Amino acid sequence: xxxxxxxxxxxxxxxxxxxxxxxxxxxxxxxxxxxxxxxxxxxxxxxxxxxxxxxxxxxxxxxxxxxxxxxxxxxxxxxxxxxxxxxxxxxxxxxxxxxxxxxxxxxxxxxxxxxxxxxxxxxxxxxxxxxxxxxxxxxxxxxxxxxxxxxxxxxxxxxxxxxxxxxxxxxxxxxxxxxxxxxxxxxxxxxxxxxxxxxxxxxxxxxxxxxxxxxxxxxxxxxxxxxxxxxxxxxxxxxxxxxxxxxxxxxxx
Numbered sequence: 050x051x052x053x054x055x056x057x058x059x060x061x062x063x064x065x066x067x068x069x070x071x072x073x074x075x076x077x078x079x080x081x082x083x084x085x086x087x088x089x090x091x092x093x094x095x096x097x098x099x100x101x102x103x104x105x106x107x108x109x110x111x112x113x114x115x116x117x118x119x120x121x122x123x124x125x126x127x128x129x130x131x132x133x134x135x136x137x138x139x140x141x142x143x144x145x146x147x148x149x150x151x152x153x154x155x156x157x158x159x160x161x162x163x164x165x166x167x168x169x170x171x172x173x174x175x176x177x178x179x180x181x182x183x184x185x186x187x188x189x190x191x192x193x194x195x196x197x198x199x200x201x202x203x204x205x206x207x208x209x210x211x212x213x214x215x216x217x218x219x220x221x222x223x224x225x226x227x228x229x230x231x232x233x234x235x236x237x238x239x240x241x242x243x244x245x246x247x248x249x250x251x252x253x254x255x256x257x258x259x260x261x262x263x264x265x266x267x268x269x270x271x272x273x274x275x276x277x278x279x280x281x282x283x284x285x286x287x288x289x290x291x292x293x294x295x296x297x298x299x300x301x302x
Contacts, residue, residue, distance in 0.1 A: 051090060056100050059083060077107055116250045117242065122146055124236050126187075133198040134215075138228050140188075140195035141212060144170075145244055147188040149251035149269050151175075152244035156220055159209040160196070165189050174270035182268050252280045 059080075066076050087101035117125070126146065128139040144155060154172040162171040168189060169181050184192075204217030212220040225244070233240045252265050266277040 051095060054100065056104065059101060059104060073107055080104065080106055115242075115246055116253045117238075117246060119254060121238060122247075122250055122254075125232065125238060125242075127236075128232065130194065133201045134228075136191075136195045136198045137202070137212060137220075138232065140191040141225065142229075142232075142247070143188045143191040144184070145247040146251055147185050148172075148182045149248045149265075150182070151248065151270075152222060152225065154270075155244070156212060156222065156225065158211040160211055161209060163192060163196075163211065165192060172270075176272075178270065178272075180267070180270050249280075252277070256280050 062083075063076055063080060066079060071079075084101045084104065084106075087096070087099045090096040091099040126139065126142055128135055128142070130136050130139055141155060144150060144158075145152075148170065150172060151174065154174055157173060158170065164170065165184075168184050170184055171179060171181055173179055199211075199213065202213040202215070202217055206217040208217070208219070210219040212225075214220045214224050229242070229244070230240055233242055248269070252269060255265050255268075256262070262274060262277055262281065265280065266274045269277060271277045
């Protein structure tokens with residue numbers, strides 16, 4: 050009976066989940082469901098007291114995202130542009146690394162979102178929020194080169210979608226991932242690199258080269274700067290690694 054549930058019952062259930070080998074994130078999801086259920090019971094007057102309200106959620110250790118080195122990014126972006134698809138792929142990767150866009154934002158771009166004169170692009174992010182992101186000379190060059198050959202992909206169609214597939218339609222996520230995997234394998238890079246890896250690399254490299262955290266937050270479209278702060282942990286980790294590697298007193302005798 051719901052009125053007979055005690056705090057210890059919840060704690061024992063969480064211990065049981067841990068014994069079963071569930072990950073902390075999964076256990077935290079269970080606890081969230083339990084807390085929301087008891088909140089519902091209280092609000093609808095099935096219970097007079099919410100016994101789950103004071104149970105604190107476990108602090109989860111955020112896994113640091115994988116990032117590429119500057120050298121690995123250079124290798125990835127060094128694409129021989131022969132076919133229209135080569136120009137398209139180079140342009141997409143230059144944009145991802147040069148702006149930190151999410152893959153959904155990249156594939157939703159239209160030709161009207163590009164402003165090579167003012168060196169900016171307009172994108173619609175999470176929560177339908179619009180943001181303007183600056184683009185560098187590499188991105189502008191890749192965009193202009195792609196826009197010259199883009200008509201060859203249109204197949205006599207008319208569309209404002211920026212990135213097209215072989216049928217002249219909007220490129221899908223699956224299509225992009227397929228192309229990325231081929232490029233990674235060809236370059237001898239980790240085939241598990243994702244578009245989000247380039248987003249993480251964009252933010253991390255900016256921070257390493259002295260960019261302000263708030264500026265990076267704005268460009269990534271994070272609503273809260275605490276989300277952006279994870280990149281400070283990555284750069285701090287790199288500082289520690291470089292210290293151990295290069296400080297003369299850390300050399301093995």
